[in-house]
Amino acid sequence: MMPWQNDFLLSPLFAITLTLGAYQLGSYLYQRSGHFPLLHPTLSGAIAVAALLASADLDYLHYVQANQLLVFFLGPATVSLAIPLYQQYHLIRRMIKPILVTLIAGASFASISALCIAYWLGGNTQTLLSLASKSVTTPIAIGITREIHGLEALATGAVVMTGVIGLCIAPFLFRWLKVDDPKIWGFCMGISAHGVGTARAFELNTTAGTFSSLALCLTGTFSAIAIPFAVTLIRNFY
Amino acid sequence: MLRGLLILLIFQCLGEIIKSTTQLFLPGPVIGMLLLLIALSLRGQSVPLQLSKSSQLLIRYLPLMFLPPAVGIFFLGEAFNDQWPAIIGALLIGTFLSLLFNILLMQYLSRKSP
Structure with a gap:
């Protein structure tokens, strides 16, 4: 050349x-x-x-x-997630209890289940650290992964794939479990399939989209606090 | 547009400064997001038009911004050759289980408190 x-x-x-x-x-x-x-x-x-x-x-x-x-631009885009969160404040207040319980349990479950499965299938520390943030919206997941010294490239790929897998299986699960409330539909999409799921939820209707982006913002914020904290705690023990 | 972007960047700067002075383990942009949320709540009106326009544009193009880092999953190198079962298993089974868990929990909670 x-x-x-x-x-x-x-x-x-x-x-x-x-x-x-x-x-x-x-x-x-x-x-x-x-x-x-x-x-x-x-x-x-x-x-x-x-x-x-x-x-x-x-x-x-x-x-x-x-x-x-x-x-x-991922930086300012992350900061700008504050705006939909602020605009949906009235929705959060009305359903605060189911939202917070599902958020904390659901976001923890998403991360811990992925880690257990990866560990069981022979994942090493680097892989585990990069999969911890798989259900978190990409800009925040990249921030978390930098914080806990995972592999950024793997973490980003894992986040994108999680979103795509979520899109593939969610319709079947929703039909099977007879989910007809757009609020539940959207919120679960947002917790498990972050931005990819949110874009899809907005296609369904505005309520689903609103709840999905709400879940995305809350999951991102909660995980950004919880994951580095948990990793620091575990590192101090060993 | 530009004024909105300036506000976002200022909050990101504040987030990074707080992060490095307090040794907080939150990513800088996330601290910036929380600060902006607090600022908007204290102001207590609807979001300034300039700011919501910039935010809509940035959020719309998020999938574009994370395309370059996403390419990396195809170039992890030989050290990761034995890691693929763990990665694919965690993504497939993990995402299925977590969707199932969230739906059941949310259905149960919203039935309890309509």
């Missing part, structure tokens, strides 16, 4: 063009397939980028470095 070609392929210009292009392609496929969960733009886009990087023998770490401009 010529030197200028190498410089160009590692530049933010090329990397960001690639990301936007892959995202557009993913969104198009997702829309055309009638929102088929496995074609979610983040997943299908990431597969497209991975295939291109692998075939052109480009370094993944360089690609992420060159995308810093985009990834930077």
Whole structure:
């Protein structure tokens, strides 16, 4: 490869063009397939980028470095989650007890069940630390994983996959357990499938979407406090 | 737009400063989010239009922002070759169990207090 070609392929210009292009392609496929969960733009886009990087023998770490401009906005995006949370305050107050109990039990269950299964199937410490935040919305999950020294790439992939798996199985579970209340529908989507589930809940109706984003914000906040605290506690014991 | 983004960035800065001065183990942006929530509650009116516009735009494009880090799962390296059963098992079974658990709990609680 010529030197200028190498410089160009590692530049933010090329990397960001690639990301936007892959995202557009993913969104198009997702829309055309009638929102088929496995074609979610983040997943299908990431597969497209991975295939291109692998075939052109480009370094993944360089690609992420060159995308810093985009990834930077995860910070202010996390801060901005305060706004839907504030706007839904009246909903929280009316259903405070079921919301808080399900949130604390549900978010803990999501994290602990994943850790137990991973441990049982032979996961090492690094894997466990990266899976702890799997049900937390990505920007917060990345923050948590940095905090507890997990592997960011694995954590992000796990979060995206959790959302997609949630989208695939939730409709069957909801039908089987006869869930017809959009509030329950949305809240459970938000706890288990974070942003991916929330986008889907908004397609169903506004109430489901509101409860889903409420669950997403609360799960994120609770987990950001609980997971690093639990990890610090366990580390101090051993 | 820009004014809203400025407010968000200022709160993120505050969050990072508090984090590094108090050794808190919360991520900086999460502290910023909690501070902004407190500020909005103290102000007690509807959210300024500039701020809600910026927030809607940022939240809408979240899936785009985490695409680059998500690519990393395909490049974990050989050290992770024996970890795939644990990762896939935890994601599949864990997500199924946690959805089931949440639905049953929420149904039970809302039946108890309609």
